[in-house]
Amino acid sequence: MLEGIVLAHPEHLTVSSENNRAIIAKDGPRPGKVGLVIGGGSGHEPTFLGFVGRGLADAAAIGNVFASPPPDPIIACANAASGGEGVLFMYGNYAGDVMNFDMAAEMLAMDDIEARTVLTTDDIAVEDLERRRGVAGNFFIFKAAGAACDTMMSFDECERIARKANAQTYTMGVGLTACSLPQTRVPGFDLGAEEMEIGLGIHGEPGVRRGPLASADAVTDEIVDKILAEMDPEPGEKVAVLVNSLGATPLMELYIVNRRLSQRLKDRQIDVHATWVGPYCTSMDMAGMSITLHRLDGELQAMLDHPCDCAMFRAG
């Protein structure tokens, strides 16, 4: 897969000479800029590699399917991304990733490269804040941090904006089928043909409720209610919206969800600044979708609107 990606996007991506699971932006890293390294397991494409490029991440370290990358590719990414001002590590809050990125940070410290970590924790399906996972909202959080780095902000400022973007990002999903690991070719869990699971994680982690299939409008309402209850926005606030496919759910269904989502946000007098619809963080061929709201103040809006040019994504 990595070979196919680099062959498809030669203008944007190159493989590190140190490690072939470290994919580097051709036009990203530069002296004086804080480096941004993202990463995690495969199976979530276009997360993570699709977000490598000028104005977003400088490099991504990729593991096996649903498995953390080991420290070596992370270190190779940090070496490529380092412009002498420090390197931000950003990835979803999963135990394996935390272990390997922390190990990489310790080894980089011996070479006088300072790496700081901002975990993404946008999945509000998990009650316990410490155990919240990073899911499709990664997109907005990486985007904000990438813009901060690209505009040559200080290490402290880049880290502050990354943490702020994470705190202002709320995601919840619904799964309609399980996906199967290529190694096993059997579904990772059982979900009946007429069932759905609200709050399912992107590796099949248990959600908050399993029940019979409901209409797109009803599912959207349930997710939006949960997000708005936690987010508690004031009338007049601005958000960016992501309606994400978990892999097998096509655009047609996502746009039906977006219709209802738009109605609900309008009813709450929330202003939608920008909308993305499509596969942004998948779980291989799982059917289902997630909704993310990213709350924007002037600063986060400027970060979102800052141009970026990546292998699988372009904005601004």
Added chain:
Amino acid sequence: MLEGIVLAHPEHLTVSSENNRAIIAKDGPRPGKVGLVIGGGSGHEPTFLGFVGRGLADAAAIGNVFASPPPDPIIACANAASGGEGVLFMYGNYAGDVMNFDMAAEMLAMDDIEARTVLTTDDIAVEDLERRRGVAGNFFIFKAAGAACDTMMSFDECERIARKANAQTYTMGVGLTACSLPQTRVPGFDLGAEEMEIGLGIHGEPGVRRGPLASADAVTDEIVDKILAEMDPEPGEKVAVLVNSLGATPLMELYIVNRRLSQRLKDRQIDVHATWVGPYCTSMDMAGMSITLHRLDGELQAMLDHPCDCAMFRAG
């Protein structure tokens, strides 16, 4: 779905005041420019609406799932797209579409708007040239025609380039599951869990061969062999490549296909000018993919590289 699309892309799309199934580019049509109207049934998103925008199509007329739009939205599109120099109709070669677009053209003639038709017929799985369907290769054919229109070429030239682009576009797909119409909720045909169908159409039309599942490399080889046999490229020729998901097949698998495709083209000394990988022409939630090669001479390369800015696609 149409409401959700227009709500998600307010900068690019607007609904015709004449007909709510006629979606118009905000920054496309203008006086003196040949208009480009595309269209067809729903269920193939981002085809057709995703390709409406400056530098590509001026408007798209959308039918029910897998059904042609009636003449009314086609006429509304042509009225919006007309800049006084004629309107090109481009769509896949399906009987219902031909009937309705032809009827619209006759009615437009009464209002002194000349509409000419270029059918897309890139699906080489069908032997009989007259019966060939338009499938994922639409993407390149519309792109070429849209660039010709955007650069203010004459009606004759726009038509010539559209026909040339169609003649130089070769697609073949493989289906791994059937999709289900929303009305019926049952699969349109039966395909066993361990079976695949090579050459399947995007509405489930029969392919050329059904057999047991094979590896991504073996399937790619079979499709590439068929395309190259018909295309018969010389060493040193240039192509653009599209590896398209039929809906449920995620990026991960498409990139594995692209790896093998790149190897095969390199072996034939064919130069890949640009590559697109993702869902471009879907069949709702059908699992499977298609490969398209678009042969480029200097003229078609210039059309491909011309910038465009659409709701779901941007290039150049």
